Amino acid sequence: MGTVHARSLDPLPMHGPELGIHTDEVEVVDVEPQTKQEILENKDVVVQHVHFDGLGRTKEDILGFEIADVFNAKNFIDVMQKSHEARQKLLRLGIFREVEVVIDTSQGEDALPNGLDITFEVVELRRMTGSYNTMVGNNEGSMVLGLKLPNLLGRAEKLTFQFSYGTKETSYGLSFFKPQPGHFERSFSLNLYKVTGQFPWSSLRETDRGISTDFNFPIWKTNHTLKWEGVWRELGCLARTTSFAVREESGHTLKSSLSHAMVIDTRNSAILPKKGALLKINQELAGYTGGDASFLKEDFELQLNKQLIFDSVLSASLWGGLLLPIGEKPTSIADRFYLGGPTSVRGFSMYSIGPQSEGLTGDYLGGEAYWAGGVHLYTPLPFRPVQGGFGDLFRTHFFLNAGNLCNLNYGEGPRAHLQKLAECIRWSYGAGIVLRLGNIARLELNYCIPMGVQSGDRICDGVQFGAGIRFL
Template sequence: MGTVHCKGERDHYESDKGQSTEQKQINLDGVKARVDKIYVDGLSRTKDDIIIATVRDLFQAKDFQEVIVGAHKVRGKLEGLGCFRNIGIYIDTSSGPHATPEGVEVTFYVRELKRIVGGVSTLVGNNEGSLVVQMRLPNIFGRGEKLQTEYSYGSQKTSTFNLSFTKPLQGNLNPVFTGTVFQAGSEWPSSGYKQIERGLLLDFGFNSTPLVRHNLQWEGAWRDISCMSRSAAFQVREQTGPSLKSSVRHILTFDCRDAPILPTCGSLIKLTQEFAGLGGNIGFFKNDLCLQSNWTLLADMVVQATLQAGFLTRINNSQNVGICDQFFLGGPLSLRGFQARGVGPHKDGNALGANAYWSGGLHLFTPLPFSPGKGGLGDFFRTHLFVSAGNLDNVYLGKEMPTSFQTLMRTVRMAYGIGVALRLGQMGRIELNYCIPVLYRREDQPNHGVQFGIGVHFP
């Protein structure tokens, strides 16, 4: 094991333009090397113990190739601490009385974030754009802690305010604890109600493998539902008023995609399980599964298959299930070719939701015809051909379960179409599709024609 040296801040960003360098290609496989010393230069308020725990794996390198790969992994870990804005790497031969013949010294040049960081930005999701005002205090106590407050207002009259504290913990599983106090307001015209939610969310996240992330959560929320108009359906009006939910939640995420937005290969598996009823008047057990796989067929031609499914059941007769806890289906972020919440049970024009759903899609993404703007702006656009199907209905346990399950699987809604997808960096994407619904029921609300969508996750 070598030595870790944590240095104070100084200027290491000098220009080397005056030095002439001769570039040679060297095969690094099999070139023996070991790390004698690691320097982390530029620290001011970050504590040494968290730095040592982050970089110590680099001492396990046995050749120069492993030193380079390990150094880049350590840089990723340092960036994940949320303490630094710039991280540079410098590798040199080891010197000094304790230097070994094959030893090297690795230096990380870092610049810590300011004590207060804030700004105004935009956010896309749930088929709307939002203006976000935030302020955060990074690295408060020197070990990656972060205090953040954020307010957002969306184009569909949604508003959120939250105050969160994040504490990274030491360990090989990358554990992180987060506590959030929040308030969220939203309107759902397709269901005829609006909602205000205030509560506390505690989250503990960790990795069981490098690609598998677990989040254990507890949420306590006070919700108040009110009608948007006097013409709301009776099934909506009877659920108005306050309710209290206390629930525990487990989220398992396996993500090996090469990019979260318009990936070209890899798969995503996300399973969310929630149990409500540990206090309050809301009680249910809810499961939600999301699957996605991507394959590159030819140059810049990607096939994507998606599948989503969910089931909710009441745990007892003394606790309720609110309309905001139900599943809904329809819209560009749910089932293309239908209006938002346009599939499933309706009453007086209001979507009521249901306790079970499934949806799937098959997509083909290709470059724009004749490749306009190739190598520039045109690379952000993709031609999009798709076929989507799904259903939403109530599935009852007991003797009626086989019949209701068969109804859920047989009464399929389906649509296909063509359009254009625009990637907004890695923060979201925009879709403009021409949709043709081919299978739907009388109570549904199909959307035949152009449909616009903006968000992060598309089915």
């Protein structure tokens, strides 16, 4: 269901068998102290051989891309630095449990006086691993069971099966991931999934069965994702009191869409940043590759963070989106934007802003255009005894949020659209406490004062709790 979101080098020759992961130390062994001093002072060191100890199913050709730069080292300090960087790249592949680096003088008939041999001692991950954990989404929790086959074909491929059971959503997913050798940031993935979700604000139940392919790649300082998705959607009523407007959209539909996402992220943390900026831009085009849905969807997310005195942080966010139907068929309730709740415009109930069905139930139908903005001030807890302890996980939070969600008549022109988005603005202010859960999620407990309330809006005047990974 739609939600508010802004949603080479050739391998070098190597000798020896394998790899490992973990410690940050680079060890120099079997070298006399006098010889060590000579190597350190030598400005013309040559890396002659790289060995891998501990390889099993891993193919050596993919490892050559990751360690190729060590052969360009010119002195011993450079060798240590490039070896450490190579170790980090090997760990990034996600196929080793441990990686250690050992540097030694060259041995053998072809050994040079200033030659060095580097050995990467590695421990591969098991062929199959399982996991059990809990996951926090936008104001919902899930139990997640996973099964992973890392390094499936020996070149950092990964096959993952995941089952998630949550308070509002249950899902199954099978994913295959394949990085490009030497360019781990470029990857291809294929996903099969089934997701069943409940959306009480719309009295709607939705089941999606789909397949998608993703291609991720960086360009300069930006990261891009190209995606095709084909999904069979089944919409149904969640209760007997479901409004006619929602019942009218119930049934089976097929959506086939192409989408592109661009991300620039310079923040020091994705959950509670102290500095940096984030820009996300998404485009989705449905209908040209088949299916029942035909639309163009654009949305963005912008966030700026500035650290102030006394360890306080000023943060500003802006979200926006536009859904343009193509052809005469109206947009689906499953593709529209939704706004309101503890993770967006605080002080309002979850997704309870905007167009609503007639009748007693007043189901929220979503909108084709929206914007939302927020200004936040995060400060340390008052009377904090010492810094660097458990108290650093908490922040005091002062906020001002505003936004609007509506449908547009696309024949009226841009000025009329802007005027409609500027009418009936909902806004709120308040203060509370934020708890950071590692770099995974965060919890908020705020006292909210909603303003600009319109007929049909559901408010949460007073204490409101929020949990998730993405907040306005």
